[in-house]
Amino acid sequence: MWHGDYFFLLRNLILKDFRTRYRNMSLGVFWSLVNPIVMMIVMTFVFTKIFHNPTPKFPVHVLCGLIPFTFFSQTWVSGTTSVVDNASLIKRVPVPREALPIANVLGSSIHLFIQVGLLLLVALAFRTGINWYWLWLPALLVAELVFVCGCALVCGALNVYIRDMRYVVESACTVLFWLVPIFYDISFVPAKYAEIYQYNPIAALVLALRNVLLDARAPRAPLLLKLFFVSFAMLAFGGFAFRRLRRGFYDYL
Amino acid sequence: MLRGYLGRLFKRKGVEPFVALKNISFSIPAGQTVGVVGLNGAGKSTLLSLIVGLCPPDEGAVVVNGKVAALLQLGAGFHPDLSGRENVYMNASLLGLSAEKTEKAFDSIVDFSGVGQFIDEPLRTYSSGMYVRLAFAVAIHVDPDILIIDEVLSVGDQAFQSKCNAKILEFKQQGKTLVFVSHSAATVQSLCERALWLDHGELVMDGEAAQVLEAYEGRGRLAAR
Numbered sequence: 001m002w003h004g005d006y007f008f009l010l011r012n013l014i015l016k017d018f019r020t021r022y023r024n025m026s027l028g029v030f031w032s033l034v035n036p037i038v039m040m041i042v043m044t045f046v047f048t049k050i051f052h053n054p055t056p057k058f059p060v061h062v063l064c065g066l067i068p069f070t071f072f073s074q075t076w077v078s079g080t081t082s083v084v085d086n087a088s089l090i091k092r093v094p095v096p097r098e099a100l101p102i103a104n105v106l107g108s109s110i111h112l113f114i115q116v117g118l119l120l121l122v123a124l125a126f127r128t129g130i131n132w133y134w135l136w137l138p139a140l141l142v143a144e145l146v147f148v149c150g151c152a153l154v155c156g157a158l159n160v161y162i163r164d165m166r167y168v169v170e171s172a173c174t175v176l177f178w179l180v181p182i183f184y185d186i187s188f189v190p191a192k193y194a195e196i197y198q199y200n201p202i203a204a205l206v207l208a209l210r211n212v213l214l215d216a217r218a219p220r221a222p223l224l225l226k227l228f229f230v231s232f233a234m235l236a237f238g239g240f241a242f243r244r245l246r247r248g249f250y251d252y253l
Numbered sequence: 254m255l256r257g258y259l260g261r262l263f264k265r266k267g268v269e270p271f272v273a274l275k276n277i278s279f280s281i282p283a284g285q286t287v288g289v290v291g292l293n294g295a296g297k298s299t300l301l302s303l304i305v306g307l308c309p310p311d312e313g314a315v316v317v318n319g320k321v322a323a324l325l326q327l328g329a330g331f332h333p334d335l336s337g338r339e340n341v342y343m344n345a346s347l348l349g350l351s352a353e354k355t356e357k358a359f360d361s362i363v364d365f366s367g368v369g370q371f372i373d374e375p376l377r378t379y380s381s382g383m384y385v386r387l388a389f390a391v392a393i394h395v396d397p398d399i400l401i402i403d404e405v406l407s408v409g410d411q412a413f414q415s416k417c418n419a420k421i422l423e424f425k426q427q428g429k430t431l432v433f434v435s436h437s438a439a440t441v442q443s444l445c446e447r448a449l450w451l452d453h454g455e456l457v458m459d460g461e462a463a464q465v466l467e468a469y470e471g472r473g474r475l476a477a478r
Contacts, residue, residue: 002306003320004349012346020334092326093347094306250308 002094009095013103018110032111033118036066040122043183055185057126057214060119064209065182067115072148072202073173075108079152080159080169087253097246098239101152109145116141123213133212136219140208140227147201147231153238157245160252180206198226201234273299274454283319283398286431288445288462290438290469295451297434301325301401304432319398319430322348327388327405333377337368340376341391348395358394365416366390385409393420399430406435418444438466 022028043062047053055061082104083090083097090097116137124130159165180203186194197203204227208219274296281287289297302308303315305323330343341362345355363372366387371379379387386409406417421444424431435441441448441462448465450458458465 002349005346005351008350008352008355009346011352012343015339016330016332016335016343019339020332023334088326089330089347091302091307092323092329094321094323095347247309250302 002096004095006096006099009099010103010106013099014107017104017107029110029114032114036063036070036115036118039066039070047183057128060123060126060128060214061185061210062183063119063122064213065180065206067112067119068144068202068205068209069177069180069182071108071112071115072144073170073176074111075105075148076151076155076173077166077169078108079104079148080155080166082152083156083249084159084163084253090249090253097249098153098242101156101242102149105145105149105152112141112144119209119213128213129216131216133216133218136208136212140205140212140219143201143227143231144205146235150231150234150236150238153235153242157242160245160249176200176202179203182206198223199230201227201231204230272454274303274451277313277456279449279456279459281430281432283430284428285447286425286433286445288441288448288465289432289434289451290436290441290448290466291451294453296454297451298325298403300451301403301432301434305401317399320349320396321399321401322392322395322397323401323403324392324405325401325403327385327392331376331384331388334375336375337363337372337379337387341372341387344388344391345394348392349397350395354394354396362387362390362394365393382410382413386413389413389417397429399432400424401432403434404436406440438470442466 018029025031040059040063043066044059047062048058079101082100086100089095089100120134155165155169179197179200181189181197186197186207189197198207204223208223208227211217211219211223277300289300291297301323302325303310304317305321305325306315306317328340328344330347331340332343335343338359341359342355345358346352350358363369366383366389368379368383368387371383376384389406389409402421406414409417418440421431421433425444431444433441433445445462447460448458448462448469449456450465450469458468
């Protein structure tokens with residue numbers, strides 16, 4: 001029953017979130033670079049000087065893992081609380097509720113783009129060279145955004161009824177940290193598990209990024225298929241679940 | 254045509270289910286101005302929420318034909334750290350205005366609110382009067398067929414009240430449908446042709462504004478004695 005300009009609404013929600021968060025900060029949005037850089041340095045030290053690791057160009061290798069993972073886990077958590085945090089809006093204005101998690105994810109995507117910029121710089125510094133396969137990057141990033149949107153929709157809706165969802169999500173991310181080949185290469189994983197890894201869009205994305213940047217080749221078709229299929233399936237599921245769950249929002253907020 | 258057939262609406266509160274509204278059935282034709290009166294807790298806000306589409310009814314159906322703008326709270330989406338300008342855009346998009354319409358109406362909004370150069374200052378620097386005037390200025394620039402107003406207009410000083418009333422009269426002349434919740438009998442009397450009286454979730458009386466108000470006030474006086 002809401003008649004309005006959906007994109008105008010999304011734009012305003014994103015701008016509002018952005019401005020209120022970074023208005024009074026000095027470095028502002030570039031703080032999102034600090035964590036990956038620090039983690040990269042620490043991990044490189046631990047996994048090359050302490051545990052010997054044959055993987056070449058390790059900083060690039062580990063950033064390919066860190067960046068998709070960090071973005072996913074932070075955005076999934078903030079997307080989960082986005083509906084409950086905007087309870088006053090929901091109870092007063094009949095805007096489409098999906099706009100809340102979606103605006104949250106899209107607003108956070110600026111961090112992803114900045115961090116990928118960092119990744120490309122580091123890659124160039126390690127002389128991986130630019131090649132045509134880099135054109136795969138936008139498609140891969142879109143897949144991640146699609147996947148995290150789906151996750152945010154489901155968990156954001158569930159969070160209204162089960163306020164613990166936030167903590168469930170955070171724990172899941174802790175587990176995910178180990179299940180995504182961030183600081184180890186996929187070659188260490190036994191063959192029977194390696195197949196399953198590819199069904200996890202975050203792991204698949206990490207592998208694809210390494211294919212493009214480090215191996216200088218296009219990601220293989222089965223990997224891409226799994227990545228896009230699971231991502232879009234998650235989005236569809238998220239949309240469907242959100243639609244079903246939002247009927248009770250007014251009473252539970 | 255605005256038609257509301259409403260059954261029960263349950264709100265869980267502990268063991269006993271709380272029925273906010275029951276056996277409500279009414280129909281509002283286009284262009285009518287309807288006042289809703291009742292004591293606090295009678296279910297007026299719930300009724301408005303149902304009409305606006307914020308929550309679905311547990312039984313029955315709500316049928317609304319036409320574009321609805323809801324003023325259930327002035328300044329929905331307002332954030333104290335953002336400037337007046339940024340808040341206007343946010344609020345306008347929430348109320349359903351398109352980007353182009355907001356651009357065009359912006360100067361008129363600032364004019365109506367009378368905040369002047371404060372428009373670029375953060376909202377937390379505004380007085381409560383300025384806040385309310387800005388919020389109302391945005392709200393009236395939404396161009397709906399049906400306008401639903403909860404008790405928000407009772408705040409603000411005399412000058413604001415008269416501005417509000419003037420604007421509402423303008424809407425009436427344009428043939429818009431208005432549903433209006435108010436505790437001020439005088440306002441309901443002057444603006445509405447028809448009134449609905451809600452008491453403990455039930456529709457006690459539905460008819461001509463003057464008659465309903467007389468009954469409502471009379472009962473109030475009896476209770477006070």
